[in-house]
Every structure is written in C-alpha cells, then in structure tokens.
Amino acid sequence: MTAPNEKEPKSAGVVGKSISRSDGVAKVLGTARYVDDLPALPGEIHGATVRSPVPRGRIRSVRFDPSFDWSDVIVVQASDVPVNVVALIADDQPVLAAKQVNHAYEPIVLLACADRRKLTLAKLAVHLDIEPLVPVLDVATALEGSNVVWTAPAGFGEPNTNVVKRYVLTKGEVDVDAELARCAHVLSGAYSTHHQEQLYIEPQGVLSWWDDDGVHLVGSMQCPFYVHKALVKAFALEPHQVDVAQAVTGGGFGGKEEYPSILAIHAALLSRKSGRPVRMIYDRTEDIEATTKRHPCLCEITTGCDADGTLRVLKMRVVMDAGAYVTLTPVVLSRGLLHAAGTYRWPNVFMEAIAVATNTPPNGAFRGFGAPQTIWAIERHMDALAAYLGTDPMVLKRKNVLVEGDTTATGQLLRTSVSSLECLDKGSSASRYVERRAEIEKENRRRAQRGERKRLGIGASIFMHGAGFTGSGERVLQGKAAVDLLPGGRLRIRTASTDIGQGTETVFRQIASDACGVAVEDIDFAVPSTKVVPNSGPTVASRTVMVVGSVVEACAREIGDRVKTEQVEQGGTFAEAADRLLVKEGSVTALHQYEPPPFVHWDDEAYKGDAYPCFAWMCDVAEVEVDLDTFETDVKKLYLIGDVGKAIHPTMCKGQLEGGSLQAMGWALFEEVVWKDGLIQNPRMTNYIIPTALDAPVFDTTLVECPFPYGPGGGAKGIGELPMDGGAPAIAAAVEHATGIAVHHLPLTPERLFEASLGRLSPTSTFHPAA
Amino acid sequence: MTIADLSSMLFDRVRDLSALCTRVGELSDEGIPFVLLAGGTDWMVEQEMREPLASDVFPTVIDVSQMGELRGIRLDGDILRIGAATRYLEMRRHPAVLERAPLLERMARDVGAIQIQARGTLGGNIATGSPAADGVAALAAFDALVVVKSRRGERHIPLSELQTGYKTSTRAPDEIIVAIEIYLPSRNATWFWRKVGTRKAQAISKVALAAIAEVQGGQVVRCGLGMASVAPVTALLPRTRELFLSTRLDAIDDFMIDKCVESDIQPITDVRSTGPYRLHVAKAVVREFARSLGAA
Incomplete structure (x- = not known):
C-alpha cells in the first residue's frame, strides 16, 4: 500500500495504489454540499407529504380544514398529476394515491409552504377519510391467496392472485423427486430473512424548479437517469425538457436506486403548481417509514446427496415479499434465485422463485439485491446437512465447491476467474479454522466446568456475487461513458455512475490515468447530470467499476492514443500535443459503449446460460462469544477472504468488504423492523439498531486477485455487494458452534436465541415478524 | 414532529436558585406551562417527535444548565x-466519584454517546422519570435522597x-430538583x-442492574x-x-433469587x-451480582 500523499512520478501506474480520495477533503472539512446544504433559490419553499395511516383502504374523501388559512399553502393531489405513474418495471405504483391506499405511509396529498412551521400545521389540517380494508401483511397469507390485494397490470404477474412474479429454474434430471429418492441422504429445511433498512447517513432529499427549458432537479440519488425517466413519464415531457443532477450523496446501499424517482416527481409537482423552487428533505422517521427496504424472504430447501456427501439434487422454493407495488421486485427475485444454489456443484436442480404482493411499503434495492436472502438459506442448509452427516461444514463445502470448468445451476460454464476453492482454503488457513475449532471446544468445556457463562464459537460461509446486470441486462442497457480532452492535456470523465460515498470518482480517475498516462490530479470527474453525461446505466449491481469502469478505460485509452499519436507526429509534450489537437478538431471526446464478453449468452425464456459475465468469490470466518445468560452475541473476529479480480484502490476495496460485512452483521444480530398492523414501530435511529464502531469485530481481511480478463485496471470485478451476502450465515454458524442452537431465521436477536434455547422457537416455526 | 417550534418558544434564564423558585412558583400560580431545561437530551427529542403545538400553549423554557x-x-x-445539573461527563471525571462511588462512574460511561454525557444530567434523568434511566437505577442502589426546593x-x-407510576412522582410541579445526596457505603463495599x-x-437498556452491598x-x-426497563418505574426489587x-450469602441459591425477582417484577x-426475555435476564444479572458477593 502507498501512503496517500506519496509523490508518484507523473503517469506512473496508480491502479493498485491507495491514493487520496478525490472527495475526501471536502467531506472532511464539511464543505461538500448535500442537497439540504445548497443555498436557497429565490422564492424557494418547503414541501411535505401527507401519507396513509392505514395499510389498506378506500379513500372516501380528503377534507381540508376550513378553519385553517390555506392562502399560502400549495396543495397537490392525484388529480394534479399529468400521468399518475412512477415509471419503473410494471408501472403499477401511483405518484399519489387517488381512490385506494395499498400500504401504510402511501403518499396521498402534497403540501408546500414557505414557513416550515406552518407546513407542519397544514399537514394536521388535512383530514383523510379512509374506509379500512382487510390488509395482507405477510407472505404466507399473500401466497394463500383468498384475499387478493394486488391488481396485475397488463403483462405482469398472475391474474387474481397476489403473485407478482414467478421464475422456474431447472438443471439435469427433469424428475428431481425421483432423483431425490435415489439419494443416500435427503434433508429438508426452511430458512427465512427479515426486512432491513438501508439507513444511509443522509436521508432522501431533492430540490426542484421549472423554467422555460422544463424541469430541473438536484438530489441525493444513485441513478440520475432513473429519475429522468420517471419525470419524463409523469409529466409527459420530452427527454430534453428534464434535467436531473446528483448532489453530493451520503450513502445509498440501494435505497436511493428507485425511491428518489417518486420523491423527485413530488417536488416537481409542487414546484410546477407553485411556480417556485421546492425542496423536500425527509427526516429520519419519514425516511424509514416510507422508503424501500430489503425484501423479506422464505426459502424451503430439500437436498439429496450421496453417502460420502457429494451433492446430487437441489430442490428449492424462494418466496419474497414484494410489498404493495412491483418496483424492482422481479429483478431482486431473479438475482436471489440466481444465487440460491450457492457456490456448489449441483447436477440436478429444480428451483421456483415467487414474489407476492402484501400491504406493506414496497421493498426494493438493497446491497446484495436478493442474494443475501438466498445465500443465508443455502449456507445454513449446508451447515445443517454437515451436522446431519456428522462432518465439519467446511469439509462438506470444500468437497462440493464450484471450481473452474464446473457449471452453475443455470448451466453457466465457469471459464475464468473462479477462486472459490482458493478463498475457502485461505479462509481456513488465515483463521486456523480446524485448530481454532478444537481449541474453542476445549476452552468451552473448561468454562462450563468453572460455571462461566460465556461460550466461544467459530463458523464460516462461502459465497459469490455476480457482477453487473443479470443475464442479457447489460446487452440491453448499452451503458455508455465518455472522456473529454481539456486544454493543457487534462481529461474529464463523464459518466452517470454516481459517487455515493463508495469512491467511484477516485477509482475512475485511477483507471483513466493508467489507461492514458495522464496523472490523476489532471483528470476531472463531471457531476452526473443528465444534461452533461451519457447514460452509463444505474449505479447498482456491483457494475460501476467492472462495467462502467471498463468503458471509461476504453475512452481514456483512445484519448491517450490520439494525443500520443499527435505527439509522435508533431513533437512536444503531452499537454502541447493535446492543445494542438483541440485547436485542430475543436473538441476531442471519446464515447464508448459497454460490450459484454463475447461468450455471454443468456436465455430469458429457459432461464439458462451465463447469468453474469463473472462472479466475485468470498469466504467469511467468524469468531463469536455468546453470553448464555443474556444471549448477547459478540463478534470478536471476522476473517474476510475476497476475490476482487484486481483491487484498483486496495484501501477502499477492503473498506467495501469490511463495511459490507458490518452491515451484514447488523442484519444478522441487531436490525429488526418491528411491525404492528402494517405500521413500523421503530422508525428512529434510537430503536432501529445498527452496529457502532464498538460492536465492530476485529477484521482480518485478505484481498485475493484472480483477474477477470474483461475487467478494467488489469481485471477488476464488481465487489460492492459481495460482502453483504455471507456475513449472516458465518455468524449464525459460529453462534451454533458456541451454543448448539441452530438458527434458521434471522435476526439472531438475544430474544430469539433465548426463545430458541427454550425450544419455543423451532427452526421452521416463524417467518415474517408482522403481527 | 417539529423542531420548527423551538424558534417560537420563550427561552429564559434566571439569576439564581432563589429567583428560579420564585419564577417557577409564579408560573405555577398562573397555570403557565413551563419546562426547566438542563441537558435537554430527552426534551429536545420529544420536541422533534411530537405534533406541532398551537402557539398559545408554548411552554416557557427556563435554561438551568448553567446555574451554579x-x-x-x-x-x-x-x-x-451531586448538583442536579451536573453532567454525566463531569461525574465520570470527578475524583470523589471515582474513589467513593465508582458505580456512578461506570454507569455514566454507558449513558448514550459522549455528546449526551457532556449535556445529560442526573436531575434531568430524575425529572423525566423514564423507567429506562440508567442514572436513576444507580441512585436507587445507593438509596439516594433527592433534594427539592420551592x-x-x-x-x-x-x-x-x-x-409513583410511569413518569409520575411525589414531587410537586413547582419543586425544583436541586441535588442528589448519597450516604456512601463503606470503602470495601461491593x-x-x-x-x-x-x-x-x-x-x-432492555435491562440494567445497579447494586451495592x-x-x-x-x-x-x-x-x-x-x-x-423492567417496570413502569425504576424497580427497587424489595x-x-x-x-x-x-x-x-452461603445459603442464597439461584432458585431463591429467581423466586424473589419473579415476585418483584412483571416486565x-x-x-x-x-417480557419473558427481560425477566430471564433480570434473574441472570441478579444471580451474577450474588456470585460477585460470594453467594452459593
């Protein structure tokens, strides 16, 4: 690793060095301006949202208290929306509810006022008369289907049911039940996961105004072109009439993938009606209540294996809770399904994945995007199978782990950059897994004899994450990026990939620098604004570095080559040659489009083929200490072995693995959205508990570099989501080792471990804490 | 749900304690709602969470945080x-506390974040009357006296x-919490x-136990x-x-402890x-305390 301020010779390779972050100084000094920090525009007013207090009901009337002075309050209702649809996949979500509400906190009325205090009083002066309807609040009831709460838009879902999406994935023998009957051992289990709130540090917020050109919007977001598309649709505008720019953004984790679209429309509606700029900033409670969360998921698994533990059959059903509208659920469900077989070799597979609608706020994108849910299930099942076979889980996993030349559940041939075995072995050796297991068991016996009440445990998980859009997604998307040559031999990178704290700006500049020989200090990063940057696709799916980064690399290489050619022909420095070229050509820009590797073929109909161009692989080993009186779990150490292809910026790369693992730990141990009658009981940071620095384990992180030939910077793979996938099962395995309690349902809160210790919580007895 | 109300409230400071008694007495007589602001670590949160107030019911806020x-x-x-407006951070650092009442120092370390400790006070903890208050649990272990003045x-x-019940007390509305007095146990107390x-x-806290013996x-x-956090008030486990x-001590066993705790609280x-988890943990921590004394 290089010290951040070490002076590198100009144009020396910077990929692989942990240079200073380009956004670091402004953020540390507090000069970075988030949307709430932007100076007020002339005449600017504040916007607020009146939301449904019930999970399902018919809107009888909306009454505005006649004793309230409404003269300086702007009111927007569904009838004010030109096209009352939030454009996404199924277009089933209204911008504002008109006749019916389908989840608590659904927006019904928008208000704006210059006086913030009056705005809060105005919200109280809106009286909603809603006839409650019986809601469906959990997956089991939704699947049972006697109360249908969702209307399938044309071409979506299954009519007269709550089923929003269904996929079937098969491999090998058609009759898996017959194949199961031929297996030496058959084991079944059910595994579930719960909601998770992204809890980015900066709540959602936007600022919107209109002028002769159309609508302008600045906000906290991951995907400016998603917001652009939503504004075009809702206001029936031409694309050039909509200008969306990202403000400095304080985290997203998927929570600012699709949600900013609806908030942007709300602010634009108020702005259009008032003729004034409108800023809408959610407070933490509104943000937790109204915005998307991780999809709860139930997985039922039956597996068959040979007497020696060789896996033969995987039969699995994945059920996810979409919430009240489709949003991104089909894609989340797909990614969940495509990771559900884990890192194992299965000759025969039958998997069904179903998403159902419920009367809860729509669930959406969250780091991992369905994969943490299904990897939790398969890893816990493998641990259960190991226990059933009387073998160590790591031995069973190693025996069956995918290696180069194997095919995945979708029949994808693993051609290159397959390091699952290497990660697993490095995980074992780094943690001294076998020795520690023995030492810990000895220590636990000693503690038991002395009447001590804490127990140690060690557990592991092995997992992968497919980088980039699923299947044919990248081919359809045609992500673009551009690099401009500027006077003095400087460059400007233009992409729609947003830096939301993960370091995009820095890493793109490193990639471009090495591709063209221009020092990182001489490379600018354009603010992602739809007027300025090409559509690189969204900042999601671990695709920024691997996909968009490779396009940036191609653009920078082209510019570098053109300037160097000029240099060879006419002499002078790089800067002089650049200036000559600019004089000659007026402007010099390289614009490239992403081209997936030629071998990537995906069949959407059959659900077979190359689900992803490549996978990043990882092994987690957790050491925990569990208090047998209070059932508190203290994660003492987390060994992280991650194959990232090539670490462009090793410190940030490790930061992604460690931060993602801490988020996984929070999901596993602390975080729980408490529901009552469809309403969230803990919408605050004081009672929605995430880990703090004090709860963080000691990390022992190893970056494995098994390059992906098509990745930028010498083989980088996407790793943003990877660490979210395996933390929970590793911790649960360690807790099981410490206590003997095999938990199949997240979260592993002390209360649930306590119940499980009494035998009250059987492994399959609960799912979805909605009550 | 609004911090916006703060700008409309009347913030006041008075010269000294005697003036404060007079002022509070007058406000009580006139039926004007008032708040004594010490650390503000609870009150500020309440302002953010509650519905906006109609302007005629704004309380008068008297800032006592600087009153010597x-x-x-x-x-x-x-x-x-300990003065009622003494901050947790001051308690954590005071030699007399460190030497004679280390329980208070240890408890104060667990109160909120360092920012909360730098503002929060024992007097405020008592006044707000939350049964989850760590500070009040510690004072209970000392059988502390609350000094009030009017x-x-x-x-x-x-x-x-x-x-007397959830956030209710025998303190009259015009009685100001001035200090807490603790008759210290012997230096070798556990x-x-x-x-x-x-x-x-x-x-x-889900459960917190403070104890001395x-x-x-x-x-x-x-x-x-x-x-x-196991009852509507700080539980004294009589x-x-x-x-x-x-x-x-050598005759006290886990079974006896469990029976007593079960009859003391119904969380x-x-x-x-x-509730069941809290009761389980309550018993466990009392047993742990008993073991630290050398019980069977």
Whole structure:
C-alpha cells in the first residue's frame, strides 16, 4: 500500500495504489454540499407529504380544514398529476394515491409552504377519510391467496392472485423427486430473512424548479437517469425538457436506486403548481417509514446427496415479499434465485422463485439485491446437512465447491476467474479454522466446568456475487461513458455512475490515468447530470467499476492514443500535443459503449446460460462469544477472504468488504423492523439498531486477485455487494458452534436465541415478524 | 414532529436558585406551562417527535444548565452531594466519584454517546422519570435522597418514595430538583453494574442492574438495588433486597433469587424487547451480582 500523499512520478501506474480520495477533503472539512446544504433559490419553499395511516383502504374523501388559512399553502393531489405513474418495471405504483391506499405511509396529498412551521400545521389540517380494508401483511397469507390485494397490470404477474412474479429454474434430471429418492441422504429445511433498512447517513432529499427549458432537479440519488425517466413519464415531457443532477450523496446501499424517482416527481409537482423552487428533505422517521427496504424472504430447501456427501439434487422454493407495488421486485427475485444454489456443484436442480404482493411499503434495492436472502438459506442448509452427516461444514463445502470448468445451476460454464476453492482454503488457513475449532471446544468445556457463562464459537460461509446486470441486462442497457480532452492535456470523465460515498470518482480517475498516462490530479470527474453525461446505466449491481469502469478505460485509452499519436507526429509534450489537437478538431471526446464478453449468452425464456459475465468469490470466518445468560452475541473476529479480480484502490476495496460485512452483521444480530398492523414501530435511529464502531469485530481481511480478463485496471470485478451476502450465515454458524442452537431465521436477536434455547422457537416455526 | 417550534418558544434564564423558585412558583400560580431545561437530551427529542403545538400553549423554557447552585460535586464525610445539573461527563471525571462511588462512574460511561454525557444530567434523568434511566437505577442502589426546593422551602425525598407510576412522582410541579445526596457505603463495599442493551453502547437498556452491598462475615448488612426497563418505574426489587439482607450469602441459591425477582417484577414486551426475555435476564444479572458477593 502507498501512503496517500506519496509523490508518484507523473503517469506512473496508480491502479493498485491507495491514493487520496478525490472527495475526501471536502467531506472532511464539511464543505461538500448535500442537497439540504445548497443555498436557497429565490422564492424557494418547503414541501411535505401527507401519507396513509392505514395499510389498506378506500379513500372516501380528503377534507381540508376550513378553519385553517390555506392562502399560502400549495396543495397537490392525484388529480394534479399529468400521468399518475412512477415509471419503473410494471408501472403499477401511483405518484399519489387517488381512490385506494395499498400500504401504510402511501403518499396521498402534497403540501408546500414557505414557513416550515406552518407546513407542519397544514399537514394536521388535512383530514383523510379512509374506509379500512382487510390488509395482507405477510407472505404466507399473500401466497394463500383468498384475499387478493394486488391488481396485475397488463403483462405482469398472475391474474387474481397476489403473485407478482414467478421464475422456474431447472438443471439435469427433469424428475428431481425421483432423483431425490435415489439419494443416500435427503434433508429438508426452511430458512427465512427479515426486512432491513438501508439507513444511509443522509436521508432522501431533492430540490426542484421549472423554467422555460422544463424541469430541473438536484438530489441525493444513485441513478440520475432513473429519475429522468420517471419525470419524463409523469409529466409527459420530452427527454430534453428534464434535467436531473446528483448532489453530493451520503450513502445509498440501494435505497436511493428507485425511491428518489417518486420523491423527485413530488417536488416537481409542487414546484410546477407553485411556480417556485421546492425542496423536500425527509427526516429520519419519514425516511424509514416510507422508503424501500430489503425484501423479506422464505426459502424451503430439500437436498439429496450421496453417502460420502457429494451433492446430487437441489430442490428449492424462494418466496419474497414484494410489498404493495412491483418496483424492482422481479429483478431482486431473479438475482436471489440466481444465487440460491450457492457456490456448489449441483447436477440436478429444480428451483421456483415467487414474489407476492402484501400491504406493506414496497421493498426494493438493497446491497446484495436478493442474494443475501438466498445465500443465508443455502449456507445454513449446508451447515445443517454437515451436522446431519456428522462432518465439519467446511469439509462438506470444500468437497462440493464450484471450481473452474464446473457449471452453475443455470448451466453457466465457469471459464475464468473462479477462486472459490482458493478463498475457502485461505479462509481456513488465515483463521486456523480446524485448530481454532478444537481449541474453542476445549476452552468451552473448561468454562462450563468453572460455571462461566460465556461460550466461544467459530463458523464460516462461502459465497459469490455476480457482477453487473443479470443475464442479457447489460446487452440491453448499452451503458455508455465518455472522456473529454481539456486544454493543457487534462481529461474529464463523464459518466452517470454516481459517487455515493463508495469512491467511484477516485477509482475512475485511477483507471483513466493508467489507461492514458495522464496523472490523476489532471483528470476531472463531471457531476452526473443528465444534461452533461451519457447514460452509463444505474449505479447498482456491483457494475460501476467492472462495467462502467471498463468503458471509461476504453475512452481514456483512445484519448491517450490520439494525443500520443499527435505527439509522435508533431513533437512536444503531452499537454502541447493535446492543445494542438483541440485547436485542430475543436473538441476531442471519446464515447464508448459497454460490450459484454463475447461468450455471454443468456436465455430469458429457459432461464439458462451465463447469468453474469463473472462472479466475485468470498469466504467469511467468524469468531463469536455468546453470553448464555443474556444471549448477547459478540463478534470478536471476522476473517474476510475476497476475490476482487484486481483491487484498483486496495484501501477502499477492503473498506467495501469490511463495511459490507458490518452491515451484514447488523442484519444478522441487531436490525429488526418491528411491525404492528402494517405500521413500523421503530422508525428512529434510537430503536432501529445498527452496529457502532464498538460492536465492530476485529477484521482480518485478505484481498485475493484472480483477474477477470474483461475487467478494467488489469481485471477488476464488481465487489460492492459481495460482502453483504455471507456475513449472516458465518455468524449464525459460529453462534451454533458456541451454543448448539441452530438458527434458521434471522435476526439472531438475544430474544430469539433465548426463545430458541427454550425450544419455543423451532427452526421452521416463524417467518415474517408482522403481527 | 417539529423542531420548527423551538424558534417560537420563550427561552429564559434566571439569576439564581432563589429567583428560579420564585419564577417557577409564579408560573405555577398562573397555570403557565413551563419546562426547566438542563441537558435537554430527552426534551429536545420529544420536541422533534411530537405534533406541532398551537402557539398559545408554548411552554416557557427556563435554561438551568448553567446555574451554579445546581452544579458541582461535593464530598462531605460520607455524604456525596451531586448538583442536579451536573453532567454525566463531569461525574465520570470527578475524583470523589471515582474513589467513593465508582458505580456512578461506570454507569455514566454507558449513558448514550459522549455528546449526551457532556449535556445529560442526573436531575434531568430524575425529572423525566423514564423507567429506562440508567442514572436513576444507580441512585436507587445507593438509596439516594433527592433534594427539592420551592418557595415553601427545601425537602429531601428518598428515591424509593419519589416515583409513583410511569413518569409520575411525589414531587410537586413547582419543586425544583436541586441535588442528589448519597450516604456512601463503606470503602470495601461491593458494587455492580450491568447494562443489557441491543448493542455495546448508545442503546437504551432492555435491562440494567445497579447494586451495592456491604458484607460482614458472610452476611449482607447494607444492600441497594435499582433495575431499569423492567417496570413502569425504576424497580427497587424489595423482596430480592430483603433476601440478601435476611439470609447468609452461603445459603442464597439461584432458585431463591429467581423466586424473589419473579415476585418483584412483571416486565412487559415493547419495541425494545420481550417480557419473558427481560425477566430471564433480570434473574441472570441478579444471580451474577450474588456470585460477585460470594453467594452459593
């Protein structure tokens, strides 16, 4: 690793060095301006949202208290929306509810006022008369289907049911039940996961105004072109009439993938009606209540294996809770399904994945995007199978782990950059897994004899994450990026990939620098604004570095080559040659489009083929200490072995693995959205508990570099989501080792471990804490 | 739900304690709502969470956080007097607390974040009356006296007689909490603090136990217990305390402890935890305390 301020010779390779972050100084000094920090525009007013207090009901009337002075309050209702649809996949979500509400906190009325205090009083002066309807609040009831709460838009879902999406994935023998009957051992289990709130540090917020050109919007977001598309649709505008720019953004984790679209429309509606700029900033409670969360998921698994533990059959059903509208659920469900077989070799597979609608706020994108849910299930099942076979889980996993030349559940041939075995072995050796297991068991016996009440445990998980859009997604998307040559031999990178704290700006500049020989200090990063940057696709799916980064690399290489050619022909420095070229050509820009590797073929109909161009692989080993009186779990150490292809910026790369693992730990141990009658009981940071620095384990992180030939910077793979996938099962395995309690349902809160210790919580007895 | 109200409220400071008594007395007489602002760590949160107020009911806010007579820590023989507006951080650093009442130092470390400790006060903790208050649990273990003052004069309320129910107390509305007085246990007394929250810090207690005991020849001769978050008030566990005081340590077993704790509290299920878990943990931490004394 290089010290951040070490002076590198100009144009020396910077990929692989942990240079200073380009956004670091402004953020540390507090000069970075988030949307709430932007100076007020002339005449600017504040916007607020009146939301449904019930999970399902018919809107009888909306009454505005006649004793309230409404003269300086702007009111927007569904009838004010030109096209009352939030454009996404199924277009089933209204911008504002008109006749019916389908989840608590659904927006019904928008208000704006210059006086913030009056705005809060105005919200109280809106009286909603809603006839409650019986809601469906959990997956089991939704699947049972006697109360249908969702209307399938044309071409979506299954009519007269709550089923929003269904996929079937098969491999090998058609009759898996017959194949199961031929297996030496058959084991079944059910595994579930719960909601998770992204809890980015900066709540959602936007600022919107209109002028002769159309609508302008600045906000906290991951995907400016998603917001652009939503504004075009809702206001029936031409694309050039909509200008969306990202403000400095304080985290997203998927929570600012699709949600900013609806908030942007709300602010634009108020702005259009008032003729004034409108800023809408959610407070933490509104943000937790109204915005998307991780999809709860139930997985039922039956597996068959040979007497020696060789896996033969995987039969699995994945059920996810979409919430009240489709949003991104089909894609989340797909990614969940495509990771559900884990890192194992299965000759025969039958998997069904179903998403159902419920009367809860729509669930959406969250780091991992369905994969943490299904990897939790398969890893816990493998641990259960190991226990059933009387073998160590790591031995069973190693025996069956995918290696180069194997095919995945979708029949994808693993051609290159397959390091699952290497990660697993490095995980074992780094943690001294076998020795520690023995030492810990000895220590636990000693503690038991002395009447001590804490127990140690060690557990592991092995997992992968497919980088980039699923299947044919990248081919359809045609992500673009551009690099401009500027006077003095400087460059400007233009992409729609947003830096939301993960370091995009820095890493793109490193990639471009090495591709063209221009020092990182001489490379600018354009603010992602739809007027300025090409559509690189969204900042999601671990695709920024691997996909968009490779396009940036191609653009920078082209510019570098053109300037160097000029240099060879006419002499002078790089800067002089650049200036000559600019004089000659007026402007010099390289614009490239992403081209997936030629071998990537995906069949959407059959659900077979190359689900992803490549996978990043990882092994987690957790050491925990569990208090047998209070059932508190203290994660003492987390060994992280991650194959990232090539670490462009090793410190940030490790930061992604460690931060993602801490988020996984929070999901596993602390975080729980408490529901009552469809309403969230803990919408605050004081009672929605995430880990703090004090709860963080000691990390022992190893970056494995098994390059992906098509990745930028010498083989980088996407790793943003990877660490979210395996933390929970590793911790649960360690807790099981410490206590003997095999938990199949997240979260592993002390209360649930306590119940499980009494035998009250059987492994399959609960799912979805909605009550 | 609005911090916006703050700008409309009348913020006031008075010269000294006697002026404060007069002012509070007048406000009470006139039926004007008022708030004494010490650390503000609860009150500010409440302002953010509640519905906006109609302007005619804004309380008068009297900032007492800087009032000298309410601040400071004084050791007088075996009596430790802590001003009501003394901050947790000051308690953590005060030599008399560190030497004679380490339980208070240990408890204060677990209160919120460092920013909260730098503002929060014991007086505020008592005034807001939350049964989850770590500070009040610790004072209960010491059988502390709460010194209150009004125009009518000063009186000492034993902590055990202060709380009457969820956030209700025997303190009159015009009585100002001035200080807390603790009759310190002997220097070799055993103290115990155990907070069980959802994470290691910055979490409101699911269960917290503060306890002190003086043991002479295998017999507990002074004992105080305070438990947070298991009842509508800070739980004093009277039967458990009686067990410790009435039975030789070598004769106290887990079963006896469990029986007493079960009869002392019936904790509820709320957003933070469940009743059965709380009862289980309450018993476990009392047993841990008993073991630290050398019980069977």
